[in-house]
Amino acid sequence: MSQAINAATSSSKRAYRKGNPLSVSERQQALMERRxxxxxxxxxxxxxxxxxxxxxxxxxxxxxxAEMISRLIADTCVPQN
Structure with missing residues (x-):
């Protein structure tokens, strides 16, 4: 039974697992670009x-x-129309 499950999941690996993995600095840089x-x-x-x-x-x-500062700003600011 476990072989059937493994066969089904092995062909659908996530893209980031294919090829060489990104280094920590490369992942951080990609996150900052998206952010x-x-x-x-x-x-x-x-x-x-x-x-x-x-x-x-x-x-x-x-x-x-960062989340706390965002909350504090959002809670104290009056929405502008």
Missing amino acids: KETHKEIKVYVPTVLKERLQNLCEAEGVSQ
Whole structure:
């Protein structure tokens, strides 16, 4: 039975498994290129104490810092028409 399952799945391998796999840096670069289509980068400097508070808030909520900043901005901004 397992041979029949293996035969059915072996012919439909995902494209990324064919050929040489991408290196970590190549995968990261591809992700950043895709992300540039829908996101914009922000670089800011904040006081250390605020950075620590942000990290604690993110850990408590179980989200990334980028997600938390996005939430905070979305929650405080009034939609523009």
